[in-house]
Amino acid sequence: GENVEQHPSTLSVQEGDSAVIKCTYSDSASNYFPWYKQELGKRPQLIIDIRSNVGEKKDQRIAVTLNKTAKHFSLHITETQPEDSAVYFCAAQMEGSARQLTFGSGTQLTVLP
Amino acid sequence: SAVISQKPSRDICQRGTSLTIQCQVDSQVTMMFWYRQQPGQSLTLIATANQGSEATYESGFVIDKFPISRPNLTFSTLTVSNMSPEDSSIYLCSARKGNMNTEAFFGQGTRLTVV
Numbered sequence: 243g244e245n246v247e248q249h250p251s252t253l254s255v256q257e258g259d260s261a262v263i264k265c266t267y268s269d270s271a272s273n274y275f276p277w278y279k280q281e282l283g284k285r286p287q288l289i290i291d292i293r294s295n296v297g298e299k300k301d302q303r304i305a306v307t308l309n310k311t312a313k314h315f316s317l318h319i320t321e322t323q324p325e326d327s328a329v330y331f332c333a334a335q336m337e338g339s340a341r342q343l344t345f346g347s348g349t350q351l352t353v354l355p
Numbered sequence: 356s357a358v359i360s361q362k363p364s365r366d367i368c369q370r371g372t373s374l375t376i377q378c379q380v381d382s383q384v385t386m387m388f389w390y391r392q393q394p395g396q397s398l399t400l401i402a403t404a405n406q407g408s409e410a411t412y413e414s415g416f417v418i419d420k421f422p423i424s425r426p427n428l429t430f431s432t433l434t435v436s437n438m439s440p441e442d443s444s445i446y447l448c449s450a451r452k453g454n455m456n457t458e459a460f461f462g463q464g465t466r467l468t469v470v
């Protein structure tokens with residue numbers, strides 16, 4: 243099955259700086275890569291996703307890049323704000339996997355004011 | 356989009372008892388899933404809830420311990436049976452619409468403590 247590794251496990255940045263979280267996946271058949279944000283005590287919520295036919299996607303301060311050859315994808319948050327502090331999970335879905343997602347281990351992002 | 360209501364939001368249970376968690380979606384969804392999340396950890400898929408048939412369980416999870424129902428396209432239940440302290444965790448319901456590569460929505464979770 244699919245295996246997703248996520249780094250770093252914790253990340254602290256100063257407000258206004260950029261944050262980058264990286265994930266690698268094992269199965270080249272994976273074709274969908276969402277990122278979820280989970281605030282303390284809250285449910286995970288999708289913040290951005292990318293499909294395997296696209297190399298980069300951007301939504302305001304958030305961007306995701308995908309390198310299919312190297313089997314890794316990254317989340318980029320620019321101009322970070324204290325409200326960006328949360329746990330971020332990457333995930334991957336294998337083609338034909340009955341729409342199951344395999345999640346990374348999570349990154350605790352702390353934005354220091 | 357889909358709004359998922361999950362209940363109870365939390366419970367404290369005695370070991371050896373069972374708890375049933377309910378998941379209600381505000382619209383018909385194609386797929387429903389149940390996850391377990393230990394505090395500070397990632398999401399681990401327990402099973403896919405199949406409408407009108409037996410759930411599909413992931414390695415390490417069995418039907419006798421985690422029976423699941425899905426009587427229609429908007430509702431599912433997960434029962435945690437014969438609980439032990441090791442079952443203390445957050446249980447999350449999830450749903451997806453459409454055929455491929457669509458957003459997964461989550462319930463707010465059930466925080467279970469077994470004493």
